[in-house]
Amino acid sequence: xxxxxxxxxxxxxxxxxxxxxxxxxxxxxxxxxxxxxxxxxxxxxxxxxxxxxxxxxxxxxxxxxxxxxxxxxxxxxxxxxxxxxxxxxxxxxxxxxxxxxxxxxxxxxxxxxxxxxxxxxxxxxxxxxxxxxxxxxxxxxxxxxxxxxxxxxxxxxxxxxxxxxxxxxxxxxxxxxxxxxxxxxxxxxxxxxxxxxxxxxxxxxxxxxxxxxxxxxxxxxxxxxxxxxxxxxxxxxxxxxxxxxxxxxxxxxxxxxxxxxxxxxxxxxxxxxxxxxxxxxxxxxxxxxxxxxxxxxxxxxxxxxxxxxxxxxxxxxxxxxxxxxxxxxxxxxxxxxxxxxxxxxxxxxxxxxxxxxxxxxxxxxxxxxxxxxxxxxxxxxxxxxxxxxxxxxxxxxxxxxxxxxxxxxxxxxxxxxxxxxxxxxxxxxxxxxxxxxxxxxxxxxxxxxxxxxxxxxxxxxxxxxxxxx
Amino acid sequence: xxxxxxxxxxxxxxxxxxxxxxxxxxxxxxxxxxxxxxxxxxxxxxxxxxxxxxxxxxxxxxxxxxxxxxxxxxxxxxxxxxxxxxxxxxxxxxxxxxxxxxxxxxxxxxxxxxxxxxxxxxxxxxxxxxxxxxxxxxxxxxxxxxxxxxxxxxxxxxxxxxxxxxxxxxxxxxxxxxxxxxxxxxxxxxxxxx
Ligand code: SF4
Numbered sequence: 299x300x301x302x303x304x305x306x307x308x309x310x311x312x313x314x315x316x317x318x319x320x321x322x323x324x325x326x327x328x329x330x331x332x333x334x335x336x337x338x339x340x341x342x343x344x345x346x347x348x349x350x351x352x353x354x355x356x357x358x359x360x361x362x363x364x365x366x367x368x369x370x371x372x373x374x375x376x377x378x379x380x381x382x383x384x385x386x387x388x389x390x391x392x393x394x395x396x397x398x399x400x401x402x403x404x405x406x407x408x409x410x411x412x413x414x415x416x417x418x419x420x421x422x423x424x425x426x427x428x429x430x431x432x433x434x435x436x437x438x439x440x441x442x443x444x445x446x447x448x449x450x451x452x453x454x455x456x457x458x459x460x461x462x463x464x465x466x467x468x469x470x471x472x473x474x475x476x477x478x479x480x481x482x483x484x485x486x487x488x489x490x491x492x493x494x495x496x497x498x499x500x501x502x503x504x505x506x507x508x509x510x511x512x513x514x515x516x517x518x519x520x521x522x523x524x525x526x527x528x529x530x531x532x533x534x535x536x537x538x539x540x541x542x543x544x545x546x547x548x549x550x551x552x553x554x555x556x557x558x559x560x561x562x563x564x565x566x567x568x569x570x571x572x573x574x575x576x577x578x579x580x581x582x583x584x585x586x587x588x589x590x591x592x593x594x595x596x597x598x599x600x601x602x603x604x605x606x607x608x609x610x611x612x613x614x615x616x617x618x619x620x621x622x623x624x625x626x627x628x629x630x631x632x633x634x635x636x637x638x639x640x641x642x643x644x645x646x647x648x649x650x651x652x653x654x655x656x657x658x659x660x661x662x663x664x665x666x667x668x669x670x671x672x673x674x675x676x677x678x679x680x681x682x683x684x685x686x687x688x689x690x691x692x693x694x695x696x697x698x699x700x701x702x703x704x705x706x707x708x709x710x711x712x713x714x715x716x717x718x719x720x721x722x723x724x725x726x727x728x729x730x731x732x733x734x735x736x737x738x739x740x741x742x743x744x745x746x747x748x749x750x751x752x753x754x755x756x757x758x759x760x761x762x763x764x765x766x767x
Numbered sequence: 768x769x770x771x772x773x774x775x776x777x778x779x780x781x782x783x784x785x786x787x788x789x790x791x792x793x794x795x796x797x798x799x800x801x802x803x804x805x806x807x808x809x810x811x812x813x814x815x816x817x818x819x820x821x822x823x824x825x826x827x828x829x830x831x832x833x834x835x836x837x838x839x840x841x842x843x844x845x846x847x848x849x850x851x852x853x854x855x856x857x858x859x860x861x862x863x864x865x866x867x868x869x870x871x872x873x874x875x876x877x878x879x880x881x882x883x884x885x886x887x888x889x890x891x892x893x894x895x896x897x898x899x900x901x902x903x904x905x906x907x908x909x910x911x912x913x914x915x916x917x918x919x920x921x922x923x924x925x926x927x928x929x930x931x932x933x934x935x936x937x938x939x940x941x942x943x944x945x946x947x948x949x950x951x952x953x954x955x956x957x958x959x960x961x
Contacts, residue, residue, distance in 0.1 A: 320935070341800075379798060461930060738812060
């Protein structure tokens with residue numbers, strides 16, 4: 299019998315155009331997403347007199363630098379941001395690449411737009427000049443982030459040199475408690491294995507918890523693989539994946555769909571396949587999580603206290619943790635449910651999908667944001683926004699005191715002008731709590747959409763399962 | 768692409784683990800054009816106070832390390848965002864080599880595209896080199912890519928592993944896109960066969 303293969307190997311091997319004598323593989327790229335940070339890559343092409351080799355496999359949307367208060371290009375903040383956004387339109391038009399621009403309903407954060415459009419499909423190799431490209435692995439693809447020079451390389455050649463990464467299987471078993479989401483699972487995982495825990499590895503998430511989780515929950519988990527250092531995150535495609543993708547605009551249709559599903563069923567990891575590392579996570583033990591520090595791994599249950607860093611033995615590590623507490627304006631032993639927040643952000647490629655807004659809305663219904671809290675809801679795509687409006691969720695957000703915005707990255711990276719002011723504290727459904735991420739001196743806590751909603755209501759971190767009022 | 772062959776230069780120690788690319792270059796500088804340069808943004812919020820004055824405590828601001836071309840870092844240097852501007856900032860500032868026990872994968876790849884050499888050595892050796900860089904200030908490190916060696920201030924020659932493919936391209940200063948265009952026939956045949 300042939301050697302049992304992992305999902306990863308079943309995608310990697312058929313994408314090898316060439317293997318160099320030194321063990322580097324030239325991989326063929328099925329799908330390439332580009333965004334408004336692609337100016338440098340296009341410039342590299344222009345300097346060489348090269349064009350885009352396969353514009354038909356390349357899709358664009360300006361997500362990072364666009365305003366979320368309107369869809370008017372005139373509202374893009376400042377000449378330099380306007381140039382980022384308009385160069386994407388200009389470059390894609392000149393090279394024949396499809397762009398879902400600001401006023402297109404299909405506009406969105408590329409990691410929300412790709413799966414939504416059925417552009418990200420099982421078995422594909424998917425790249426984008428963005429570290430959260432790992433998101434797309436949730437549909438059973440191999441997807442990872444690349445740098446600007448690599449973007450230029452892919453535009454020019456539709457291929458990329460890579461050395462085969464190692465594999466790690468994260469087995470998540472058991473039933474999630476009521477109200478615990480994919481975001482809480484991935485925060486618990488990163489807390490367990492650390493921000494360096496999966497460096498050099500592609501993670502496959504498996505086990506009964508993953509099988510029971512919705513595709514959107516899987517997208518959230520795969521999205522944050524990079525926060526554990528992983529090259530990519532992926533989940534074997536199953537019935538839920540096929541149901542999610544069927545009839546999406548770019549998914550195969552009719553007989554082609556049936557043939558594709560038959561093919562995709564063969565992608566799952568074979569029994570007995572070997573991973574370089576295995577990690578286990580007990581789903582039943584996971585609670586709604588909140589980060590307290592400046593690394594995504596510094597996360598605890600929302601009901602817990604800020605940890606005592608003085609007991610950490612390694613002095614260098616202790617200094618770093620103390621610096622994080624100082625930056626965050628926290629003291630060991632403080633209960634997170636006593637910590638007041640100023641800003642609440644629901645959105646990003648981690649939690650900007652319809653299920654995220656449903657989860658938040660179910661907490662917000664009939665309640666109001668605490669005085670002094672600025673709360674914004676930013677759908678991950680134009681279609682998510684429209685879907686939410688069709689379900690009446692926008693009313694719930696607005697009546698609760700949230701601003702209901704247009705799609706974009708917004709306060710996740712805060713490069714479009716949606717920033718958290720210095721010293722202010724934010725509960726954010728995004729993926730990075732780094733120093734300065736949401737603005738210089740801004741204090742970011744990562745949470746799930748339901749926890750963000752409950753926190754907005756309470757004005758301090760709150761467990762959405764026991765929220766009063 | 769810029770070549771990397773040998774380097775003799777001052778090394779600056781950075782002990783902190785998990786220095787992410789947001790720290791190497793904050794997001795608010797990413798809308799600069801490549802030709803404008805990024806050297807002044809390197810470690811911006813660590814190197815400078817809010818009012819723009821230098822933070823004397825930051826290693827690269829100390830007299831002994833002003834001319835550093837090497838950084839001896841710690842675990843997981845360059846983790847986080849894929850922003851190649853992090854490498855542009857190091858490069859434009861004058862850094863040519865970073866030594867660490869591990870790197871963020873995308874950052875590691877991005878280095879090679881810009882003539883910057885990321886060297887991975889075991890944690891204990893990096894800790895020794897960091898200590899030497901810190902205590903024997905002003906004495907240079909020597910790095911030889913062809914021989915795959917780092918010589919610290921102590922004169923001990925330490926060998927490092929590097930991907931042979933990346934090494935070849937870096938030694939020749941070979942442009943990777945040009946190199947891959949040489950495989951056009953294979954790429955076209957691959958496409959035709961699908
Ligand atoms: S939402 Fe945040 S993490 Fe996602 S692509 Fe945009 S900036 Fe990056």
